[in-house]
Amino acid sequence: MKPSQRQEEILKILDQQERATVEHLAEFFEVSHETVRRDLSTLYDRRLIRKVHGGAEKAQTASEASLEVRAQFNHEQKAAIAQAAAALVSPGDSLFINSGTTTVAFARALQQSGKLTLITNCSAVAHEIWQDDSSHKIYLLGGEYDGNFTDTYGSLTIEQVRLFQADHAFLTVGAVDASIGLMEYRVDTAHLTRAMIEQARYVTILADSSKLDQVALAKICALADIDRLITDARPPADLLEALEDAGVDLHIVS
DSSP, X not given: OOHHHHHHHHHHHHHHHSXXXXXXXXXXXXXOHHHHHHHHHHHHHTTSXXXXXXXXXXXXXXXXOOHHHHTTSOHHHHHHHHHHHHTTOOTTXXXXXXXXXXXXXXXXXXXXXOSOEEEESBHHHHXXXXXXXXXXXXXXXXXXXXXXXXEEESHHHHHHHTTOOEEEEEEOXXXXXXXXXXXXXXXXXXXXXXXXXXXXEEEEEEOOGGGBTOOOSEEEEOGGGOSEEEEXXXXXXHHHHHHHHTTOEEEEOO
16 A cells, blocks of 8 residues: 555545544554554644544544543643643742643643642642642632633633732743744633733743644734743754744754
8 A cells, every 4th residue: 555545545534533642643654653654644734633642533623632632642742741840930030821731731730830820720730730739829810611621711710810910920831833833622722821921020931842833723912922941852953943033942852
């Protein structure tokens, strides 16, 4: 089978089951793991799939897995990003933190940061911080609740965000692109993240490398609207150049 034919078949498989592992595809097509990885890289470059740990999933700009599902992937990378971000926090700081598996890991990493004031729309983030040290001041924003992501959203949530002026916003996003900027898969989440960015003095984005050079449904802001990006791998050349042009401080953890 020609590579182009195999890649079309991979897309058909992902249409049916949304996610597939390298091991499963190698067995199905009776080819090596390396051959499958080359196929996935080709499809990824064409923005037809999203690469995930150990395989790939269907690329849809308005579709993202639940917090529970995403928590199963890229554990080490997210933990490293979280530890690097936590090292930037000082006792007495006020922080916006949005919903995401990396920000939950960040909340878990805030063990030695001293007493903090934290504003979040994510109950999982609030719970992690509370378990760590109940002396922290925690504001859990209200609004419409989505149990798949353990977060609140909507106009009521944004109204509450605008009551605060925080020292920092430590935020995760759905996608980062050189020309578009930061994006989210849910429109309401994009609006909320933008509001947190507007109300913070310093903005740090926590995004593992699977989010880089990707596109999602709703734009949050331009790269120039953030101060720092913490990720686990060197971004592609066009994104790296765009970050430099926007004056974004890039931190790559290992």
